[in-house]
Amino acid sequence: MRFDLLTLAALGSLAVAAPAPVDVAERELVERSSCIFTDAAAAKAGVKKCSHSVLRNINVPAGETLDLSHAKEGSTVTFEGTTTFGYKQWKGPLIRLGGKGVTFTAANGAVIDGQGERWWDGRGTNGGKTKPKFMYAHKLQSSYIRNLNIKNTPVQAISVQGNDVHIEGVTIDNSLGDHKGGHNTDAFDVNESNGVYISGAKVYNQDDCLAINSGENINFSNGYCSGGHGLSIGSIGGRSNNVVKGVHITDSHIVNSDNGVRIKTIYKETGSVSDVTYSNIQLENIAKYGIVIEQDYKNGSPTGNPSNGIPIKDVTIDRVTGSVKSGAQPVYILCGSGSCSNWTWKGVDIHGGKEKKQCKNIPQGASC
Secondary structure (H helix, E strand, O other), X not given: OOOOOOOHHHHHHOOOOOOOOOOHHHHHHHHHOOEEEOOHHHHHHHOOOOOEEEEEOOEEOOOOOEEEOOOOOOOEEEEEOEEEEOOOOOOOOOEEEEEEOOEEEEOOOOEEEOOHHHOXXXXXXXXXXXXXXXEEEEEEEEEEEEOXXXXXXXXXOEEEEEEEEEEEOOEEEOOOHXXXXXXXXXXXXXXXOEEEEEEOOEEEOOOOOEEEOOEEEEEEEOOEEEOOOOEEEXXXXXXXXXXXXXXXXXXXXXXXXXXXXXXXXXXXXOOEEEEEEEEEEEEEEEOOEEEEEEEEEEOOEEOOOOOOOOOEEEEEXXXXXEEEOOOOEEEEEEOOXXXXXXXXXXXXXXXXXXXXXXXXXXXXXXXX
């Protein structure tokens, strides 16, 4: 373990450091009031005690997790320089965050590089190499993840599970995977949470920009999603928690993606989806569906036969506009009998494409 300008005896009385330094004098002040770590083991032990931890150019050994899940309450943890990871086929995660009232952030120019191209084989989690999940942001309470610059995750990027979690200004850039075999590179997967607020995200990937599988009071705003599968709820069903309630996805731009707005539930499973709003969503060059809401998923693929076990109700689609490719379908709705209800549909204006599949059981208030 190495501490710059500090000893272990001083850990209990450290002050919270200022934000990223902007000049030499300020940098020296920050370093005097910070615990600085250059290896993963030291960081794991030190974040439990330090009010401000700086993770500087850490290379995490192969098969190990950069474990920051027991960060001191109210502390700040700052990534600095380039964080990298050794190569091993394993399930991960490469990073684990946790704590109460903790802020995880990054200094100017800092990069967390998963070097996912070492694992990419075009199969993601469906076979081939065993690929580590990138980051578990689990057991977080009233905490912030701010301004992280993440690139090249082996598969899914950030798994969120907590209460009152704020994710602000995060960039996830897996664009290299477009040509190198990236797959299942979801940006944000939300499960079993109450109060998740994601704003200002920039995502370039090959799967869902957002996937909400369970939870309440989830907000996604001012996002930019490129190359993936869109802003999704689901698939819902088959988990220990299959309830999604109180979702607001607003003021976002989806480009060069398979889908724009998507809600999907699993065939013959149980659960519920309610109180969902998509508002002011701009679509551009969408390849499959501008809006797709269907209740027929099974083993990851649609069956064409919807079921009624997971009702979708109180849904507002407001000002979803833009374009789809000529071979895409602007809107596709496939609901079970009576299982979709109380929808509001306004200001939807999607250009291009054609109707390839016939909508079924369209609820009153919606349009196909």
